[in-house]
Amino acid sequence: MHGFRAVETAAYCPRKLYYRRQSPDEIVIPDEVEQRRELAFRYEQLLADEELVAEAPLEVTPTQFRSRLGCVKARMPEWEQLIDPADRDTYLRGRECHGIAHKLLDTAEPSLSLVFAGEPPETGVWKPQSVKLIAAAKALSWELNQEVPFVFAEYPAYGVIRRVPVDARRTADYREAVRTADSIDGPPARITNRSKCNHCEFAGQCGVKTRSVRSLLGD
DSSP: OEEHHHHHHHHHOHHHHHHHHHOOSOOOOOHHHHHHHHGGGOHHHHHHOHHHHHHSOOSSOHHHHHHHHHHHHHHOTTHHHHHSOSEEEEEEEOSSEEEEEEEEEOOSSOEEEEEOSSOOOSSSOOHHHHHHHHHHHHHHHHHHTSOOOEEEEEEGGGTEEEEEEOOHHHHHHHHHHHHHHHHOSSOOOOOSOGGGGTTOTTHHHHTOOOOOHHHHTTO
């Protein structure tokens, strides 16, 4: 059985998953990531308190943050469930994957939310994050023996929350990531998108030559 993060990594770079499995080091979540995730449980406070939002670890201006979050509050019917979830940091164990859901929502149909510390794409969610979301949705569905039609992706440092359907395309991407994770028994081929290697902690072991920002700029 795979962790949610494992299938997310398989969708991003199978070779990275291989080296992560070989690493004896325990994964430590940086304080910065924890601080950003915690913002997802303080939305109403941040909207109401100018001083608090000015001190928050945001990647956008306080004005942008409050404007974006205000739009979500006005337009998203599940807002109340997102700011006051039925449970948080809940362990889910499905048929194929297991892991932590940051929020379980008390909606008409079962749902959950995962909180991401990074930057969202212009629309939707990044493919590896989509895979992780579907893994969590399938685990919740397995536990409840009930379909989970949609889930949520939160990017609190940017004031962005997105509703993500559990549809056929996303499910197919998830199945492919599970098959990839199942099949890894040696170093997979290197990926062609080498930009992913620049910040990978296993780049040295992998043998990929990465370029510094200065070299990319031609200095």
